[in-house]
Amino acid sequence: MTLPAEIVGTAGLEFFGRISASISHEIRNALAVINEHAGLLEDMTLMAEKGVPLDPGRLKRTAGAVLKQVQRVDGIVKTMNRFAHSVDEPLKRVDLAETVELIVRLFARFAAVRQVGLSPESPLTSVSVATRPFQLQNLIGLCLDYAMQSAGAGGTVKLSIAPLPEGGADIRFAGLPVSALTEAPLTGEVAQALLGATRAVVSLRAESGELILRLPAKIEGVS
Amino acid sequence: MRILLVDDEKEFVATLAERLGLRGITADWATTGEVALAKAAESDYDLAILDVKMPGISGLNLEKLMAQQHPRMKFIFLTGHGSASDYHSGIAENRVIDYLVKPVNIEALVAKMQAVLKS
Numbered sequence: 001m002t003l004p005a006e007i008v009g010t011a012g013l014e015f016f017g018r019i020s021a022s023i024s025h026e027i028r029n030a031l032a033v034i035n036e037h038a039g040l041l042e043d044m045t046l047m048a049e050k051g052v053p054l055d056p057g058r059l060k061r062t063a064g065a066v067l068k069q070v071q072r073v074d075g076i077v078k079t080m081n082r083f084a085h086s087v088d089e090p091l092k093r094v095d096l097a098e099t100v101e102l103i104v105r106l107f108a109r110f111a112a113v114r115q116v117g118l119s120p121e122s123p124l125t126s127v128s129v130a131t132r133p134f135q136l137q138n139l140i141g142l143c144l145d146y147a148m149q150s151a152g153a154g155g156t157v158k159l160s161i162a163p164l165p166e167g168g169a170d171i172r173f174a175g176l177p178v179s180a181l182t183e184a185p186l187t188g189e190v191a192q193a194l195l196g197a198t199r200a201v202v203s204l205r206a207e208s209g210e211l212i213l214r215l216p217a218k219i220e221g222v223s
Numbered sequence: 224m225r226i227l228l229v230d231d232e233k234e235f236v237a238t239l240a241e242r243l244g245l246r247g248i249t250a251d252w253a254t255t256g257e258v259a260l261a262k263a264a265e266s267d268y269d270l271a272i273l274d275v276k277m278p279g280i281s282g283l284n285l286e287k288l289m290a291q292q293h294p295r296m297k298f299i300f301l302t303g304h305g306s307a308s309d310y311h312s313g314i315a316e317n318r319v320i321d322y323l324v325k326p327v328n329i330e331a332l333v334a335k336m337q338a339v340l341k342s
Contacts, residue, residue, distance in 0.1 A: 025276070028303035028325045029232050035326035036238035043245050065234060112231075115278045153279070 007193040008135060015138045016087075022109050023080050030073045037066045079105045086133045094133050096161050096169055096215070097124035103140045104159065107148075116148045117156035119175075125161040127169040130218035131198055139194040140171065142186055143202065143213050147173035150180040150211075167217025176209040185211055224340065225267065228252040229259040229285065230274035230301065235325075242329055248336075256280025256288075263289055268296055270336055275302040275322075286320075297339045299332075301325055 041062055048054045082102055104118050111118045147157040158174040186195065186202045195202060201214045226243060228236045228250055236252035243250040251266065253259040256279050263271070271289060273282035280288070286298045300322035321339050323332060 025303040029235070032301075032303070032325035032327070033232060033234045033238070036235055036242065039242055039329055040238055043242055047245075065238075069234075112278050113276060 004193040004196055007189055008197050011190040011194065012087075012134060012138060015141060019083060019106050020080075022106070023076060026076050026109055027073055030069045030076070034066055034069045037062050037069075083137070086137055090132060090134070091130070091219070092133050093128055093130045094136070095126050095128055096171065097126045099133070099136060100124055100140065100159055100161065100171060103137055103144065107141065107144050110145075111148060111157075114148050115153040116151050118144075118148075119156050119158045121158070121160040124159070125163060125169075127161055127163050129168055129215050131215065132219070135194050135197045136200075136215070139191070139198055139200060140213065142191050142194065143171070143173055143211055146185050147176055147211050150176040152177070152180065164214070164217075168215050171213040171215065173211040173213075174209060176211060178206055178209055181206045181209070224248055224269050224336070226250040226336070227259060227262060227266075227268045227271045229256065229271060229277070229282070230254065231277045232274075239327075239329070243333075246329075246333060248333070256282075256285040259285060260288060260292075263293055263296070268293070269340060270297045270299065272299045272301060272332075272336075275300050297342075299323065299335055299339055301327065 041059070044052075044054060044059065044062075079102065083106060086102075100120060101124060104120050107118065144157065148155075151157050155177070156175050158172075160172045160174070162170045162172060164170065181204055185204055186192070191202075194200075199216045199219045203212050203214070204210070205212060226240075226248055228240055228243075229252070230236045231254050233254050236254065240250040240252045251262055251268075253262055256277060259271070259273075260280075262268075271286070273285055275282040277285075282300055286300075289296055290298070298320070300320055301324075302322055303325045321335060323335060
């Protein structure tokens with residue numbers, strides 16, 4: 001029998017690998033755009049050497065496009081850096097709004113490939129919980145996978161955070177067609193182990209087309 | 224030679240098409256598989272260069288659809304992953320697919336295009 005801790009550890013590595021692969025893909029895409037613009041500048045220079053006049057407006061647009069891609073890569077790397085540091089402390093107090101925003105950014109490419117929109121409430125409600133940050137991110141990722149699968153191509157998953165009177169909060173994934181909510185969510189052993197590790201509970205509210213992840217205010221071992 | 228470039232990164236395909244044009248190669252582009260299929264139905268392309276992972280129809284599925292409709296068309300895949308898995312997914316169906324990893328050197332791409340068209 002595989003222990004929950006082993007399942008969580010293996011799932012964590014898979015999650016980290018999946019996110020890292022997606023980010024490297026995004027960086028390669030940006031580099032490919034930069035490469036073409038730089039190549040175009042080189043082509044224009046070679047043409048200028050042969051007497052073709054340079055177009056200053058074209059040069060300016062191309063340089064601007066390169067700068068835009070550099071900013072894009074900078075944003076991707078900052079997101080990756082935040083994600084990488086989420087394993088620094090196994091138990092920590094985190095802001096759920098920041099965590100959900102981070103996961104939405106990390107899942108943007110997965111959503112685009114599935115042709116699903118991700119729409120976090122603006123601004124997300126800030127709620128502080130003491131938890132296992134990396135396992136929580138992994139769990140939110142599983143919820144998003146379920147929600148995106150349910151929403152289907154052309155759908156939009158709306159994310160919001162609702163504080164609970166007793167502390168803790170619900171993370172809501174709304175916009176799911178009732179007809180798609182036929183299977184119980186997160187029943188696999190990985191999901192169950194992550195729910196156990198974060199003391200979270202997941203439920204479906206079929207009538208409103210919502211998946212709800214309920215998180216306690218704190219788990220043992222965190223102040 | 225008439226080329227169709229398909230990639231969901233608009234700036235990438237548009238700029239690459241412009242650079243191929245400077246080399247005397249006529250290149251149209253599309254950012255979705257659906258638009259690519261429509262363009263291929265209207266024009267007689269010799270070669271399609273396809274991104275592997277795209278929203279909607281993936282590059283591998285797009286190649287299958289285009290190959291059915293345009294049996295003479297040749298294909299090259301571009302991947303941002305740089306992993307062998309996408310490549311091997313072609314071999315698994317007893318096909319050897321030609322591919323390049325992004326970012327691409329345009330002279331290497333042109334050489335690959337010429338080699339694929341001669342094969």
